[in-house]
Amino acid sequence: MTAREHMKKAAGLAAETAVALLLVLVLFWLFILFLFAVFPSGTPLKELVSDSGEPSPLARNGVKRPEAALQSLVRDVRCRRGDSVAWGDASEGMLLYNRDAIQTFDRSGATISFAPGDALAMGSNSMMVVTRLNETLEGGPRSYRVHVEGELRGHFSGAKRVRLEVATAGHLARVVPGASRFTFTPLGDNASSLVVHSGEVRVQGEDGVVRVPARFGITLRRGVPLGPAQRLPGSPRLKNDNLLYRYRQLPPRVRFNWTGGEGVYHFQLSSEPRFGKVLLDSRVTGTEFNAGLLDAGNYYWRVSRIEEGREGPFSRTGRCRLQQLLDPPQLRVDFPPSTVGVGGFRLTGRCQPGSAVYVNGTAGAMAEDGSFSYEIELRSGVNLIRVEAVDQAGNASYTSRVVYGKE
Template sequence: MTARERLRKWAGVAAETALSLLLVLVLFWLFILFLFAVFPSGTPLKELVSESGEASPLARSGVKRPEAALQSLVRDVRCRRGDSVAWGDASEGMLLYNRDAIQTFDRSGATISFAPGDALAMGSNSMVVVTRLNETLEGGPKSYRVHVEGELRGSFSAEKRVRLEVATVGHLARVVPGRSRFTFTPLGDNASSLTVHAGEVRVQGEDGVIRVPARFGVTLRRGVPVGPALPLPGSPKLKNENLLYRYRQLPPRVRFNWTGGEGVYHFQLSDEPRFRKVLLDSRVSGTEFAAGLLDAGSYYWRVSRIEDGREGPFSRTGRCRLQQLLDPPRLLVEFPPSTVGIGSFRLTGRCQPGSTVYVNGTAGSMGDDGSFSHEIELKSGVNLIRVEAVDQAGNASYASRVVYGKE
């Protein structure tokens, strides 16, 4: 091959390479244009538009001011700014601005704080978009519309610093300013339950406003008129408010029981009494919940009843303790002397409270303080007395003595 042929060959390869790169760049820019056409930057999602189709108000001053802050994040929580389509990881203390969105996933949660004592708590697999309605108003209470898909719990103080309305499943619920506590619970894709524990919430219906006072609830369904508010079910009673489990190696399966009959209940378990961090949060059919593989420590639990989506108040808080015992129980036995007369003899002693004592395989009589006694019959000649103490975890201690019975 001559030098001219080699040059011509390399020129052809270079031309093909340049053409390929140009084609890739053209396709890339076409793809970018497609993304901008379908997802323009700053375009609100459907949650940022009111149910009537009216767009949420935008900031006119051009200066972004924080409206709230994220607190008490649990597990996986994401945030999307109002002027972006990208989701990113949320962090505790993050400031939220107008039209920002928050999303939680499985066993996750987040608290949106507007002011001290004024907050919204999100449950698992929920999304919330917070929109400021009176951005241009200086001074006075701040007004917000919150679009929610999923579970949302609100708690507001009597200071009346915040005016709030919640949009969900095609309905708009306005919280009466003042001290209030309420919960929105999803009942599928097109229904939600509103429960009011304190204060009052007013739902806009086709025939007017439906008042939902404290200790009442209402079911909201997309495309269905809002029915009347109904009283909440009563709180269940715990069968045992102080549970104690002791184990040696593997933690036992803990069973929580309450009264109230068949139905749907909301069970919560936490490692602190105010339930700021919930370890287990489950809907239960029936009056028992079983939990396994809990680590040693103290836990707190409560339960509420749900009727047609309306959730009543929680029960009293119960306590559950799991103790891992690895050491054998203390055992002290008052044996008879090495030589003793035949006949009846009452063997006594003391062991760790809660343990069971066996004398020659027979359970002895136990006292609450750990004392025990057992009647034995001594025969003539050699008598072997064997005592075993077993605690609630299965650890055992042994003591034995050989005594000689004489007539």
């Protein structure tokens, strides 16, 4: 092959390489244009990685204003901006804008505040999108539509700063302005239960508006006409609202029970009287709940009844105390003299209240203040008097005395 043929071949290879690179670049730019055409631009990377409590960049130039704020978070909560498809981690104090979405996961929760005293609380595995209906209105109450899938609890003051409607399970529920408390609870696919604790909610149905007043509830099912609002079940009565358990080594299983008959109940246990931090939150079938492995301390519990998804008010709050006792109970016995006449003798003493006393293996009579007495029969000669006190945790104290009976 001549030098001219070598040069011609090298030029052909170079041309083919250039054409291939050009085709790759053209295909790459076509792919980028396709992505921009199909998907929105999304939240800027700087906003996703910076402090999520900062206002949106659009708010700074007056285009968008914050509508609400994340007041509190529990565990895993995500946020998606209304102009984005990307989900990011939410944080306490984060500002929310029109059409922003919030999502919670297992054992998670979030509280969204619109104004002082006006808030919505999300339960686990729930998603909510907040839409401003009168965004261009200056002054007057703000109107919102909330699309929700999952559990939602509302608490609004009487200031009437916010007008709210909730879209769920194919229905639209409008909250009457004023002081109100209500709960939406999911009932499986395409169904939800609405319970109104105070105030009033009006649900739009095919045959008109159904009014749900305080202490009433209604079931919402997609594609199913609304029935009338039903009165909520009454609160159960606790059988023992002041439980006390004492133990020495392993904590006992604690038994909570109440009245109300067979059915579904909502049981809650907390270390705070106002249930700010719930330790156990369970649906229970029947009128009893057993809890084990609770540490020593004070606990508070309550229960409500659920009928067809409508949950009634909670019972009065019960108290439960677990005390770990490691020291033996104090014991004092008034023994007879070392030498005493034969016949009957009333043995007396005092020990820790709540303990049991045994004299020579037989239980003695105990008073609430811990005092006890026992009638013994002294015989002629040697008499061994042995006294044992056992507290409710099983700790024991012993004392004994040898007494000589004299004719």
